Amino acid sequence: MRFVYSLCLLTLISGCSYQRQQPPATVQFDEQQYRRDIQQLSSDAFEGRAPTTHGEKMTLDYLVNAFKNMGMQPGPDGSYLQKVPMVNYTASEQQQVTLAGMPLQYRKDIVLNSRHGLKKIQIEQAPLVFVGYGINAPEYQWNDYQGLDMTGKIAIILVNDPGFAAPETGKFTGKIMTYYGRWTYKFEEASRQGALGAILIHQTDAASYPWSVVEHSWTGPQQDLATTSDTPRVQVEGWMSLASATAVFKQSGLKLQQLLHRAAREPLHIALKQNASIHFANHSTYADSYNVVATLPGQQRANEHVLFTGHWDHLGKDESLSGDKIFNGAMDNASGVAGMLALARQYSAQAKAGHPLQRSLTFIATTGEEQGLLGSRYYAQHPLYPLQNTIGVFNLDSTNIYGRTKDFIIVGKGKSELEQYLEAAVKRQQRRVVSERHPESGGYFRSDHFSFAQYGVPAAFSGGGSEPVDAATARYKAKMQQQMKGCYHNVCDQYHDNWDLGGALEDLAVYYHAAASLADSDDRPGYYQGTEFYPLRPASQHQH
Missing domain, CATH: 3.50.30.30 (Glucose Oxidase; domain 1)
Known part of the structure; x- marks a missing residue:
């Protein structure tokens, strides 16, 4: 079964100087494959995906094989793995x-x-x-x-x-x-x-x-x-x-x-x-962990990169617990990593069909996010591709399991021009962009995009919404929220067959169109004046 969005990719985000010649008319995501990726990555066999454990080895193998099968290229050193020296x-x-x-x-x-x-x-x-x-x-x-x-x-x-x-x-x-x-x-x-x-x-x-x-x-x-x-x-x-x-x-x-x-x-x-x-x-103890890095080279400006990030790690096992000891991390963040794989498959298929993007797309599944954004911090300190040529970052962390929504949340809304690409893609779905309900929780500083923002790279953390698309979805959401209550960073964050992933897949379409539009433009988004990152990469007066 496939979940298909017949969303026309606009030729242009207003004001961009480059126009696609033959934009694909639709974007399709295989819902069953998406589910399989979430279910597998969050299964007990992966032991909660703690860095430097056997669970990491299984996770790395799974992700590298997936990217290889898509035809994605490894990093500049010929490896899909970036070593991240860690201490436990x-x-x-x-x-x-x-x-x-x-x-x-x-x-x-x-x-x-x-x-x-x-x-x-x-x-x-x-x-x-x-x-x-x-x-x-x-x-x-x-x-x-x-x-x-x-x-x-x-x-x-x-x-x-x-x-x-x-x-x-x-x-x-x-x-x-x-x-x-x-x-x-x-x-x-x-x-x-x-x-x-x-x-x-x-x-x-x-x-x-x-x-x-x-x-x-x-x-x-x-x-x-x-x-x-x-x-x-x-x-x-x-x-x-x-x-x-x-x-x-x-x-x-x-x-x-x-x-x-x-x-x-x-x-x-x-x-x-x-x-x-x-x-x-x-x-x-000292041991190496790894980020997984895969790239789809651009056709004209391959040295410029649009990034997707999502952390593969969770909390592993706690042997002191009685009963269930494994923190499976299905929503946080097997769902986000599975979303990256779905996007990568779609972009790869479009390139093979004769619709390559002009800039490169690079996918980074990061390690150690739960311990303080370690993998993304290390990449930002030791980038495989220069940060000055990193045009923007879209971060997927804990994607929507509560059904389709009328709105789309941008965490820390108002930070950078990168948000304009998301807003244009959301508008195509007749949805509206909103801020998060609880900015006091500091969500913008709590996931991997922040590691890039600290160096001035425009980075967005977004997805989901708070207003269900209809009454039936609202009833489902209330029931599922009760079922998942208390599961953040707990052993009950497990995959469920009855998850309604329609909203997550709709969000993936937003990411797809936003990143494709940015990759096919010659724009270089920056941070708005008044934000803490404006001095590092100021917004341009010529952006749309």
Whole structure:
């Protein structure tokens, strides 16, 4: 059975200087093949696709064979694999953690690890300092560390940024999270400040996920890039529950709820007059993981590339669990990788039918996204094709399993001219483009496209919608959302035969037309003025 979209590819996105001579009239995706790819990649046999495991080997073989069978070309070195040197850090489950004289229970109250080569973490009576949101942002006239020496101290930090907690103040960008709100930034800044450790206070609304996600994502092996940094990393990092944090602050005679109000309105740091003692064994091993890279060369400007990205990895297995131990990652992100394969097959077939694109299309299935965008970060630092000739990036992460929609979401809408290609393709489907409902979750900074945005390459993260196309789809969506509730980063993220993938396939048609139009133009999209990436690649005055 095939899912066919008779969507005419317009000859031109208004204002582009290059016109296709013979555009294909339709785009067809094989729904059954799409389903098979999702089902296979998320099967128990692939063991949750954790980097540097047997599950990775199976995943790489599957993807490389698929690209070879399409006739896609390997990277410039003749390989479909880009080596990504990694290190695995595994903190012992037996942790002795005492904050403010109170023993805290691992997993229930606190989750800590260390991305250091130390075999033992032995911290005795380190002073605790509450540093508000842990932000040093001169452009927002904000520095929680002003005049503070963090040497030998452990920072207690709020997640998200002040604009989320108090949008009425006009601080930062209100409810829309900035990169300063991401946990990755918090640990980076604490390290730059010379802190011994950094512990985030978990709040479900501010983090945009429950404590269970912390428990599953931050325990077991933690991967990182095996590269040196000029800034030493904090020795210990992790999360504590809101209840535990409230109790710790109470020991210092402080009311955390009152401090939350202050921290959102002014830079803040307060010594708790309490200490931390932390002891646990730490094991590190080094191993290589791999990005999968395949290219369909362009006919006229093969040195210029339009990229598709999607991470192949998930969380692997947790042997400490009873019952199901495998985090299959069907929606996140077997669905996105399967979508990339569907797009690659379609472009390859069109090229063989005599309709090649002018620029090259490159597909990158990345590793280590779940551990901090590791594979995409490594590619952006070590690009196989120069970033100055990387025209744009379309990222597929957790595609739509909830049926067709009247709208199409662009996460972080308003960033770059790349969105105009998506908007034109969406318009052909009589759908409308909208922003995500919860920009406070910082979605634009949480997937692989962000690694490219940091270097000024226009990158878009989009797909799905919030308004079902009809009443029957709305009923299906409500039922499926209930079935998938709590499955993000959990063992129940598994493939289901009754998934309605009509919306996902419709989104694939959007990606197809958007990337084809960009690849057949001579436009070089940039970031809009006022965005954080505008100085790196400014929007052109001549874009459509």
